[in-house]
Amino acid sequence: xxxxxxxxxxxxxxxxxxxxxxxxxxxxxxxxxxxxxxxxxxxxxxxxxxxxxxxxxxxxxxxxxxxxxxxxxxxxxxxxxxxxxxxxxxxxxxxxxxxxxxxxxxxxxxxxxxxxxxxxxxxxxxxxxxxxxxxxxxxxxxxxxxxxxxxxxxxxxxxxxxxxxxxxxxxxxxxxxxxxxxxxxxxxxxxxxxxxxxxxxxxxxxxxxxxxxxxxxxxxxxxxxxxxxxxxxxxxxxxxxxxxxxxxxxxxxxxxxxx
Amino acid sequence: xxxxxxxxxxxxxxxxxxxxxxxxxxxxxxxxxxxxxxxxxxxxxxxxxxxxxxxxxxxxxxxxxxxxxxxxxxxxxxxxxxxxxxxxxxxxxxxxxxxxxxxxxxxxxxxxxxxxxxxxxxxxxxxxxxxxxxxxxxxxxxxxxxxxxxxxxxxxxxxxxxxxxxxxxxxxxxxxxxxxxxxxxxxxxxxxxxxxxxxxxxxxxxxxxxxxxxxxxxxxxxxxxxxxxxxxxxxxxxxxxxxxxxxxxxxxxxxxxxxxxxxxxxxxxxxxxxxxxxxxxxxxxxxxxxxxxxxxxxxxxxxxxxxxxxxxxxxxxxxxxxxxxxxxxxxxxxxxxxxxxxxxxxxxxxxxxxxxxxxxxxxxxxxxxxxxxxxxxxxxxxxxxxxxxxxxxxxxxxxxxxxxxxxxxxxxxxxxxxxxxxxxxxxxxxxxxxxxxxxxxxxxxxxxxxxxxxxxxxxxxxxxxxxxxxxxxxxxxxxxxxxxxxxxxxxxxxxxxxxxxxxxxxx
Numbered sequence: 001x002x003x004x005x006x007x008x009x010x011x012x013x014x015x016x017x018x019x020x021x022x023x024x025x026x027x028x029x030x031x032x033x034x035x036x037x038x039x040x041x042x043x044x045x046x047x048x049x050x051x052x053x054x055x056x057x058x059x060x061x062x063x064x065x066x067x068x069x070x071x072x073x074x075x076x077x078x079x080x081x082x083x084x085x086x087x088x089x090x091x092x093x094x095x096x097x098x099x100x101x102x103x104x105x106x107x108x109x110x111x112x113x114x115x116x117x118x119x120x121x122x123x124x125x126x127x128x129x130x131x132x133x134x135x136x137x138x139x140x141x142x143x144x145x146x147x148x149x150x151x152x153x154x155x156x157x158x159x160x161x162x163x164x165x166x167x168x169x170x171x172x173x174x175x176x177x178x179x180x181x182x183x184x185x186x187x188x189x190x191x192x193x194x195x196x197x198x199x200x201x202x203x204x205x206x207x208x209x210x211x212x213x214x215x216x217x218x219x220x221x222x223x224x225x226x227x228x229x230x231x232x233x234x235x236x237x238x239x240x241x242x243x244x245x246x247x248x249x250x251x252x253x254x255x256x257x258x259x
Numbered sequence: 260x261x262x263x264x265x266x267x268x269x270x271x272x273x274x275x276x277x278x279x280x281x282x283x284x285x286x287x288x289x290x291x292x293x294x295x296x297x298x299x300x301x302x303x304x305x306x307x308x309x310x311x312x313x314x315x316x317x318x319x320x321x322x323x324x325x326x327x328x329x330x331x332x333x334x335x336x337x338x339x340x341x342x343x344x345x346x347x348x349x350x351x352x353x354x355x356x357x358x359x360x361x362x363x364x365x366x367x368x369x370x371x372x373x374x375x376x377x378x379x380x381x382x383x384x385x386x387x388x389x390x391x392x393x394x395x396x397x398x399x400x401x402x403x404x405x406x407x408x409x410x411x412x413x414x415x416x417x418x419x420x421x422x423x424x425x426x427x428x429x430x431x432x433x434x435x436x437x438x439x440x441x442x443x444x445x446x447x448x449x450x451x452x453x454x455x456x457x458x459x460x461x462x463x464x465x466x467x468x469x470x471x472x473x474x475x476x477x478x479x480x481x482x483x484x485x486x487x488x489x490x491x492x493x494x495x496x497x498x499x500x501x502x503x504x505x506x507x508x509x510x511x512x513x514x515x516x517x518x519x520x521x522x523x524x525x526x527x528x529x530x531x532x533x534x535x536x537x538x539x540x541x542x543x544x545x546x547x548x549x550x551x552x553x554x555x556x557x558x559x560x561x562x563x564x565x566x567x568x569x570x571x572x573x574x575x576x577x578x579x580x581x582x583x584x585x586x587x588x589x590x591x592x593x594x595x596x597x598x599x600x601x602x603x604x605x606x607x608x609x610x611x612x613x614x615x616x617x618x619x620x621x622x623x624x625x626x627x628x629x630x631x632x633x634x635x636x637x638x639x640x641x642x643x644x645x646x647x648x649x650x651x652x653x654x655x656x657x658x659x660x661x662x663x664x665x666x667x668x669x670x671x672x673x674x675x676x677x678x679x680x681x682x683x684x685x686x687x688x689x690x691x692x693x694x695x696x697x698x699x700x701x702x703x704x705x706x707x708x709x710x711x712x713x714x715x716x717x718x719x720x721x722x723x724x725x726x727x728x729x730x731x732x733x734x735x736x737x738x739x740x741x742x743x744x745x746x747x748x749x750x751x752x753x754x755x756x757x758x759x760x761x762x763x764x765x766x
Contacts, residue, residue, distance in 0.1 A: 045663075070669075073669075074669035079667035081663060081667075085661060085663060085664030087661060087665075087679055087759075088661075088683070088757075088760055098668065099668045102674055131758065133759065147668070
């Protein structure tokens with residue numbers, strides 16, 4: 001259980017996040033959806049203790065996040081950012097095994113875990129010896145995902161993980177992510193600005209605007225019962241006028257590939 | 260990680276293992292002009308004559324510096340002038356006789372010899388034939404020739420004991436007085452454009468230009484009698500040495516000193532040879548003087564120079580990187596650290612050396628002379644800024660996404676620093692060290708200002724003797740060394756900077 005209790009954040013006069021209280025249950029995939037600057041990344045980073053909220057607390061499995069336990073808690077949460085955030089001076093393998101080595105895993109355990117995850121993410125093992133700058137964008141994100149999954153965390157937080165990829169690779173990876181989320185049964189919080197991605201991957205979508213969660217629910221609920229005109233505007237803007245009637249809200253990349 | 264530890268160990272060994280510097284029993288100092296160096300050599304030869312090994316730290320610097328070295332025991336004795344003692348050491352105090360001067364010095368633990376014979380003071384000089392033609396031999400004779408043209412150095416024109424009070428004192432009628440550069444004055448005198456110049460009474464050019472010194476018959480100029488200052492504890496340590504050196508008392512006439520100065524400056528023989536020529540002729544002390552060859556000199560200077568560089572640069576690296584880390588981690592402390600290291604950089608080198616000397620002496624370390632800690636400390640301070648600044652900017656320049664990733668994985672701060680932040684900042688840190696090393700090699704030449712040795716030594720001697728080849732003998736190796744070090748760093752960079760930061764992205 002990941003609980004946000006009245007967390008808020010402002011930078012000077014700019015409110016990044018209004019006081020927010022939410023409970024995120026294990027085993028589900030949550031999507032934080034919204035335009036840039038709406039506070040979705042801030043919310044994610046507060047959950048991980050990367051940003052200290054001005055008010056409120058974060059509870060992770062009953063523990064209140066504090067400087068004393070933040071390092072332990074982070075080891076139970078995998079985190080992937082848009083550009084991958086792979087350390088450029090380490091090879092893909094070193095990036096992936098850094099934390100396990102620090103925790104004194106045996107070489108055998110490390111090797112087995114890496115093999116497991118490379119096959120799960122369909123990353124050719126031959127690229128593990130390369131440096132991030134020698135990898136393609138899709139490979140980088142796969143390595144970042146392996147790094148996040150290395151310690152087998154219960155939670156996975158992803159901040160626009162596919163945002164920097166071209167459409168075809170993006171499409172492939174969306175499918176893979178969905179498979180991985182389903183097969184591993186992880187609790188996932190994913191940040192995106194992309195409506196299709198949100199509806200394809202998310203069990204529950206939280207639509208944010210101006211630092212506030214406007215509405216929570218499935219895509220269908222957002223379309224059928226918008227609580228705020230902004231919700232409709234946001235959805236319409238993303239679907240575009242020509243596709244307004246052509247595609248169902250549930251259609252994801254697989255659907256669009258079929259048409 | 261193991262590589263980092265390895266490098267640190269190597270640095271510690273290179274930086275702190277003392278080079279066995281042969282320190283001989285007795286240390287002689289001299290100031291930065293030919294006469295002082297010749298007298299220093301003479302003292303050295305007289306030490307050797309009674310079987311005492313002595314080192315001559317030549318061209319240590321100006322009066323204050325050399326006297327301080329004497330007080331601190333960095334040197335045991337050096338040649339000095341009575342007028343200088345009163346004027347510069349006792350800041351203008353008047354001493355009516357030698358006994359008073361001796362008493363004042365004794366209080367500081369310093370002993371003074373009787374005069375070694377000549378008085379090197381300001382003097383007025385004319386071409387010998389011209390003086391003979393007019394029948395001038397004393398300054399008072401000048402009052403009979405109101406039309407003579409005088410050319411004086413600007414310093415002489417301004418000094419209270421120079422031209423300012425001279426006309427009044429001697430009732431001189433001459434009013435055609437030109438302020439000239441010393442070298443120009445000599446040339447104009449030779450060409451007959453002026454009749455009289457100021458000079459030092461033992462100036463080598465007096466012999467070279469065939470000048471005559473006018474007798475100061477009414478005793479206007481203060482006396483600068485050459486003497487030897489030595490530490491009061493020296494007679495107890497080596498009585499035979501003091502006895503031997505004091506053979507110089509009343510031994511050298513001004514014209515003889517002038518000849519020795521001329522032998523060095525005009526005939527270009529070594530100071531040691533000039534000194535031994537004189538001693539052989541006068542008191543039958545014939546010590547063999549071996550002049551070192553150029554390659555021997557360059558080799559010796561190179562070792563001294565590298566010694567200064569390694570002893571300053573390596574501690575600087577070990578201090579500056581942690582300082583840079585602190586500066587990056589704590590911005591407010593960082594402002595102070597960057598500010599202070601920046602200010603140090605602006606202190607003129609000579610001022611820094613003089614400021615550091617008492618501190619180094621107080622710490623019980625050698626403050627002047629070959630490889631002195633003062634020079635090392637000054638170089639260390641100068642080397643801090645580039646390294647601190649580049650460490651600071653290297654760490655601050657790390658893209659936020661890497662900080663975020665390192666935090667999000669759950670790495671503790673020390674591991675983040677060692678495994679992520681320092682490797683990412685390493686190209687910048689290394690560039691800072693490279694800058695510091697190249698600057699250090701240049702700055703180290705200034706160590707010669709306090710006799711620290713190195714490539715600065717031939718440069719200073721070259722400037723003193725106006726010998727370009729000597730200046731180049733220091734300047735060229737210094738420049739080559741800087742280039743070599745730069746090249747070395749470029750190669751080291753290839754090996755040290757993480758490969759992932761060097762390779763270009765493949766399409």
